[in-house]
Amino acid sequence: xxxxxxxxxxxxxxxxxxxxxxxxxxxxxxTEVRVVKVEKAPDDPGAPAWHDVPAYxxxxxxxxxxxxxxxxxxxxxxxxxxxxxxxxxAFRLAWADDSEDAMPGPARFSDACAVQLPSRLQADVxxxxxxxxxxxxxxxxxxxxQQTRADGGLTRIQDLYxxxxxxxxxxxxxxVQGDETAHTRMAARYAPARAxxxxxxxxxxxxxxxxxxxGPGTLAPADFGPVCGQGxxxxxxxxxxxxxxxxxxxxxxxxxxxxxxxxxxxxxxxGSRKMRTGWIPLAMEK
Amino acid sequence: MARVHNWQLGREMxxxxxxxxxxxxxxAVFDVNKCIACQTCTLACKTTWTSAPGQEYMLWNxxxxxxxxxxxxxxxxxxxxxxxxxxWRGPMYEGRTLFEAAPxxxxxxxxxxxxxxxxxxxxxxxxxxxxxxGGAHIQTPHMVWFYYLARICNHxxxxxxxxxxxxxxxxxxxxxxxxxxxxxxCRGYQECVRACPYKKVFFNPMTGTSAKCIACYPKxxxxxxxQCFENCIGKIRLAxxxxxxxxxxxxxxxxxxxxxxxxxxxxxxxxxxxPNIYYIPPxxxxxxxxxxxxxxxxxxxxxxxxAAHKDPDLAGLLGLFGSTHRAISRWQRxxxxxxxxxxxxxxxxxxxxxxxxxxxxAFDSTYGVQRTNTx
Numbered sequence: 001x002x003x004x005x006x007x008x009x010x011x012x013x014x015x016x017x018x019x020x021x022x023x024x025x026x027x028x029x030x031t032e033v034r035v036v037k038v039e040k041a042p043d044d045p046g047a048p049a050w051h052d053v054p055a056y057x058x059x060x061x062x063x064x065x066x067x068x069x070x071x072x073x074x075x076x077x078x079x080x081x082x083x084x085x086x087x088x089x090a091f092r093l094a095w096a097d098d099s100e101d102a103m104p105g106p107a108r109f110s111d112a113c114a115v116q117l118p119s120r121l122q123a124d125v126x127x128x129x130x131x132x133x134x135x136x137x138x139x140x141x142x143x144x145x146q147q148t149r150a151d152g153g154l155t156r157i158q159d160l161y162x163x164x165x166x167x168x169x170x171x172x173x174x175x176v177q178g179d180e181t182a183h184t185r186m187a188a189r190y191a192p193a194r195a196x197x198x199x200x201x202x203x204x205x206x207x208x209x210x211x212x213x214x215g216p217g218t219l220a221p222a223d224f225g226p227v228c229g230q231g232x233x234x235x236x237x238x239x240x241x242x243x244x245x246x247x248x249x250x251x252x253x254x255x256x257x258x259x260x261x262x263x264x265x266x267x268x269x270x271g272s273r274k275m276r277t278g279w280i281p282l283a284m285e286k
Numbered sequence: 287m288a289r290v291h292n293w294q295l296g297r298e299m300x301x302x303x304x305x306x307x308x309x310x311x312x313x314a315v316f317d318v319n320k321c322i323a324c325q326t327c328t329l330a331c332k333t334t335w336t337s338a339p340g341q342e343y344m345l346w347n348x349x350x351x352x353x354x355x356x357x358x359x360x361x362x363x364x365x366x367x368x369x370x371x372x373x374w375r376g377p378m379y380e381g382r383t384l385f386e387a388a389p390x391x392x393x394x395x396x397x398x399x400x401x402x403x404x405x406x407x408x409x410x411x412x413x414x415x416x417x418x419x420g421g422a423h424i425q426t427p428h429m430v431w432f433y434y435l436a437r438i439c440n441h442x443x444x445x446x447x448x449x450x451x452x453x454x455x456x457x458x459x460x461x462x463x464x465x466x467x468x469x470x471x472c473r474g475y476q477e478c479v480r481a482c483p484y485k486k487v488f489f490n491p492m493t494g495t496s497a498k499c500i501a502c503y504p505k506x507x508x509x510x511x512x513q514c515f516e517n518c519i520g521k522i523r524l525a526x527x528x529x530x531x532x533x534x535x536x537x538x539x540x541x542x543x544x545x546x547x548x549x550x551x552x553x554x555x556x557x558x559x560x561p562n563i564y565y566i567p568p569x570x571x572x573x574x575x576x577x578x579x580x581x582x583x584x585x586x587x588x589x590x591x592x593a594a595h596k597d598p599d600l601a602g603l604l605g606l607f608g609s610t611h612r613a614i615s616r617w618q619r620x621x622x623x624x625x626x627x628x629x630x631x632x633x634x635x636x637x638x639x640x641x642x643x644x645x646x647x648a649f650d651s652t653y654g655v656q657r658t659n660t661x
Contacts (some may be wrong), residue, residue, distance in 0.1 A: 068452065068477060069391035104491040106479065107398035145494065157339045160491055170337050192371030193495040194471035201493035217453045219473065268398070271475035272452045 010133065030056045032281035033258055034087040035082040035250070041090035045232045050092050053081040058260055060275035065129055066216045070273045075262045078113075078277070084284070086251065090229075090243040091115050091140070093260065097237035101265030103160060109265035116259040117282075119207035119212065119224075121249035125134035128259045128278045130213040137259075138224050139211040140242040147207035147231045155203075186249050207231060208242050216272060239262070250284055258282040287385065293531050294555040294581070296378035298386050301558075302393050302449035308463035312441050312501050313528030313540045313562040314515070315550040317607060319569060319591070323349045323411070323434040327514035327523075331438075334513050335500070338642045340492025343404045346499035347514045349436045353575065354410030357437075358403035358485050365483040365557065366578070368395055372556040373580045383558025384446060384483055394446045394481040426570055428578040433568040436513060436522065439486040439499035439551065439563030447498070450481030460528070463562065464501045472496055483557045488512060509629035511613050521608020526615060528562055539626070540564070540602055547600060549590050551580035566591055598622075602639045610635035622635045 003249040010140035029141035033056045058078040062070050067070050079094040079149045093113050101111045119136040120124055131137035133265040148154055157164045188194060193201035199209060199221045208229040212222035250256055289298050290305040331347040348357045356362065365384070366372070372381040387395040414432040420431065435502035441458075445465045448456040455471040456478055458464070467478065467487065472495040478487040479496060487498040502512030509514070511525040526540040534545035543550040543564065550564035567576045569588050576584040594600040602624035603617055612625040619639070628634035650657050 064391070066452070067391060067393045068450070071391045097385055104474070104489075104494055105401050106489050107400050108474070108491075109476075110343060154492065155561075157492065166339075166342060169339065170333075187338065190336070190341065191490075191493055192469040192497075193472060193490075193493045198470050198472065198493075198495060200473050201469075201495050219453065247430065271473070271477065 008259050018117070018159060029167035029281055031053045032056065032255075032283050033080050033082050034083045035089065035282065035284045037084055037285050038083050041085045041088040041243055043090065043228045043230055043241050043243045045092055045094075045230060045241045047082060047241075050081055053083060053092075055079040055081050055094075056280065058277045060260070060262060060277055060279060063261075063272055063274045063276050064208070066272055068271070068273055070269060070275065073275065074264045074269065075265045075275045078260055078262055080260065080280075082282070084246060084250070087246055088243050089246045089250065090241055091258075092239065092241045093262075094239045095237050095262055097262075097266075100144065100233055102148045103154075104145050105160065107268070109268060109270040110143040110263070110267045111238060112141065112143035112263040113238070113240055114142070114244075114261040115140040115244075116261070117247060118257060121247075121256055125257050125279055127215070128257075129276070130216050130218065132215045134214065136214045138222055138244075138247075139219070140227055140229070140230055140244050141209045142207050142231055142240050142242050142261075144231060146204050146209070146239070149204040150207040165180055194197060210244065249284075254284070256282045292444065292558060292560050294379075294381075294552050294560050295383070295558065296376075299383050299444075299558050301444045305335045305444075306458075306460075307443065307530065308458060308460050308644045310461070310524070310527040310529075311443065311562055312506060313463075313544070314523055314525045315540060315543050315564045315566065315607075316436055316603065317522045317566040318433055318435065319566060320607075321349065321434040322434050322520050323575050324519050325349055325656035326517050326519045330517035331499075334502075336497075340490040341488075341497075343407065343485055344488040344490065344497065345407060346486070346488075346497075347436070348407060349414060349434050351411045351432050352435045352532045352579075353415060353432065353568055354413040355435075356409060357407045358399040359406065359409060360403065360482070361399070361485040361644065362554065362579075364397055365371040365554070368397060369556070370579070374556075374577075377573045377582060379556050379581075381556055383556065384481075385444075385449065385558055393477075396446065396480040396483070398451065398476065398480045399485060419540065426650070427572045428570045431568075431571050432617065433571055435565075436514075437484065437553075438488070438512075438563060439465065440484060440559065441499075441500070441501055442562060443560035444558065446481040446483060446557075446559055447478035447487050450477040451475070452477060460501075462501075462503070462506060464506070465498070466503075467496055467498055469495060471499070483559070484561070489558060506613065509613050510611055515608075516611045518608055524607045525613050528564075535616075537618060539606065539614055539617045542599075542603060542617070547590055548583055549587050549594075549600070551583050554579060555581045562633065598639055602637075605637045605639065606635065609637050 012029045036053045038049050116137050117141045126135035128191040173271045176182040206228050208227045210222045210227045213219045227244045229242040259277050261276040263274045287300040288304040290301045291645050292299050327347050338345045384395045414430045415432040455468045474494040476489050489496050491648040514521040515525045528540045531545045534541040552561045602619045606626050612628045616627040626635040627635050
């Protein structure tokens with residue numbers, strides 16, 4: 001057993017012990033993320049359905065296991081709420097962030113957050129740092145830049161640099177004008193990431209991505225169903241809803257585990273440079 | 287970190303992955319003395335590969351005026367400053383590489399250029415190091431100087447971009463050593479941009495992914511030199527393949543220039559990446575500047591270049607630069623003729639050691655007119 005794995009088991013065991021110490025007092029903060037049942041899970045952070053849902057205050061820690069690491073803590077707490085209408089599972093994450101980082105560029109990074117669930121229910125959960133080989137996790141990822149794109153921004157270079165002037169793009173040449181197929185084919189030649197189907201490079205309709213991983217560095221698009229959501233800028237930071245299809249193992253009112261991550265783009269956080277949680281108990285409302 | 291042998295440093299060094307040299311390594315020699323900064327290479331590349339939204343300031347190939355030209359701004363001086371003292375003892379590098387100097391939590395010692403650093407591709411163009419005093423005459427090395435440094439991705443043997451990508455989205459092709467960003471896997475973390483000391487990986491904000499020079503691999507695969515080589519007006523470039531020094535072949539033109547004659551030198555070898563674009567250093571520039579940029583072999587290289595006109599092999603091989611669009615795998619000299627042999631083993635070009643000189647009479651008796659020289 002590796003030290004990392006032993007640490008995970010220890011943390012997991014101590015969390016379970018804590019949770020098993022009897023019912024919490026009515027006004028004490030939740031010790032688990034409780035999924036509250038509703039008629040319809042909202043994808044709007046401002047929906048009234050969220051008002052009475054208890055918020056779990058997740059403590060975020062540095063991602064300091066794999067390089068490149070984050071060495072100085074940035075976002076330290078995250079308020080988590082969860083709702084379900086039995087077909088969808090929705091999370092609302094709220095955290096403080098002084099700066100709004102919702103535009104891309106050289107050395108500019110996006111504010112972002114993620115929700116992680118094990119792909120299947122098992123007593124011995126995968127490593128909380130994005131799972132491990134043969135023991136995948138499913139991830140919902142929202143980014144402020146993706147939100148900008150989904151909201152219709154960033155379609156032209158002038159959306160990023162208002163004073164930019166461009167003489168000519170090849171796909172605007174006369175021979176391909178009026179021919180949508182030729183135009184698209186020509187444009188694709190200069191955007192190989194988009195042409196190759198890279199999820200990041202597509203013209204996003206939703207600000208949330210469905211991903212899976214089997215360890216750090218293995219993030220890949222997932223097919224666990226359509227996902228959606230929305231992020232709103234608040235007076236103090238972000239309030240983001242991420243919605244995914246209900247994992248089948250949660251339909252049986254079983255408890256599970258969930259983990260979260262937050263990136264402060266203004267602090268240069270991207271990829272593995274992030275604040276994250278370990279596994280947190282996730283319980284369906286009976 | 288693994289231990290690998292970097293022959294440019296004359297020693298082992300630390301690298302993120304174990305050594306895995308390709309079957310053959312794409313490499314090139316640029317003769318800096320011949321570059322006129324016409325930027326035809328830059329445009330050839332740009333129109334071919336980077337002409338879409340988000341690529342406006344993406345220059346896989348650029349030519350900058352040294353010492354005050356940079357793209358992006360300060361790319362080299364920033365890396366040199368970060369790295370600190372860089373000591374050589376003869377051919378062995380005693381300082382730290384960018385991998386060995388990586389701070390805690392990082393894979394490579396790097397930095398992130400900001401948006402404004404990409405805003406002025408022509409900064410410093412044609413700026414020389416000082417004013418010329420009245421009555422001065424040219425000395426060598428020149429008392430004030432500048433030169434043009436053409437740059438593409440170095441397709442390094444130990445790429446920092448590859449080491450830094452936490453997703454393994456950058457790979458080095460085993461068949462030719464060309465370093466590529468997997469466009470289907472890249473998630474735009476810009477770790478490669480941060481790590482590459484040459485700053486030859488670029489972030490595209492419109493696709494959210496990074497991209498870099500691909501050495502025109504579709505052309506290389508068919509035995510044709512990349513766009514920036516084929517279109518070089520000054521004929522400063524020669525593309526080919528480089529062997530490990532233990533297996534250098536005299537009839538391989540790149541091996542001959544790099545290993546046998548040691549005329550062409552790597553760019554900032556002390557960074558530790560074992561870059562594969564080699565430069566014949568400019569002969570008129572003060573040595574300390576050149577040694578910092580090209581390593582301790584500068585004196586010998588400049589001396590050999592100055593004497594090249596007396597050396598039929600060297601002069602002949604330099605004549606093959608820009609003589610054909612085909613990539614040259616081997617070369618040979620027979621008397622006063624130099625042949626270039628392509629990737630398929632057939633002769634693709636033959637050039638004379640000395641181009642014949644024809645002097646016309648000043649008066650054209652056929653038409654009864656005085657001839658004039660029109661450049």
